[in-house]
Amino acid sequence: MKFKGEINKETSAKEYCSWEEVDILTKTIAQKIRNSNKKYDAILGITNGGIIPARALAKQLEINDIQFIPFKNKKLYSKVMPILSKDKKYLIVDEIYDTGETLSKVDNVLKKFDYDFAFLMSRYRYNGKPFAYVGKLLNHNKWIVFPWEMKNNQYRYR
Numbered sequence: 463m464k465f466k467g468e469i470n471k472e473t474s475a476k477e478y479c480s481w482e483e484v485d486i487l488t489k490t491i492a493q494k495i496r497n498s499n500k501k502y503d504a505i506l507g508i509t510n511g512g513i514i515p516a517r518a519l520a521k522q523l524e525i526n527d528i529q530f531i532p533f534k535n536k537k538l539y540s541k542v543m544p545i546l547s548k549d550k551k552y553l554i555v556d557e558i559y560d561t562g563e564t565l566s567k568v569d570n571v572l573k574k575f576d577y578d579f580a581f582l583m584s585r586y587r588y589n590g591k592p593f594a595y596v597g598k599l600l601n602h603n604k605w606i607v608f609p610w611e612m613k614n615n616q617y618r619y620r
Contacts, residue, residue: 487597492522511557
């Protein structure tokens with residue numbers, strides 16, 4: 463499903479995601495991974511949106527190796543990437559699959575490695591390579607506000 467017009471946080475209607483929903487989506491993804499019988503050696507969280515979901519998934523999957531893919535202002539900083547091994551399988555985690563721009567940049571830099579993606583939410587059905595686990599498929603064009611983005615701690619994690 464494609465949406466008309468650009469979705470951005472200044473002009474689009476907003477939908478707020480709670481900590482409880484993040485917890486449910488993380489558990490949903492973890493169960494999908496367990497059902498797939500795939501095993502991952504490490505989790506790579508995409509900064510900034512993937513940091514918290516990466517930690518939550520690592521806990522659910524009992525993976526102790528968490529590293530981060532450095533993104534800032536939609537740019538991947540490949541010079542400060544973690545050192546990866548071709549002998550390991552990675553799960554790359556981000557909060558949302560939206561335009562595909564982040565996935566494309568990561569895929570371009572990591573194409574020599576073995577990895578899959580996991581997204582708490584996706585705006586579109588993803589059926590590409592690398593494989594992706596999705597917690598929730600969105601059916602609207604609202605800007606998603608995750609709890610770690612909220613001002614004044616409107617939601618608190620328990």
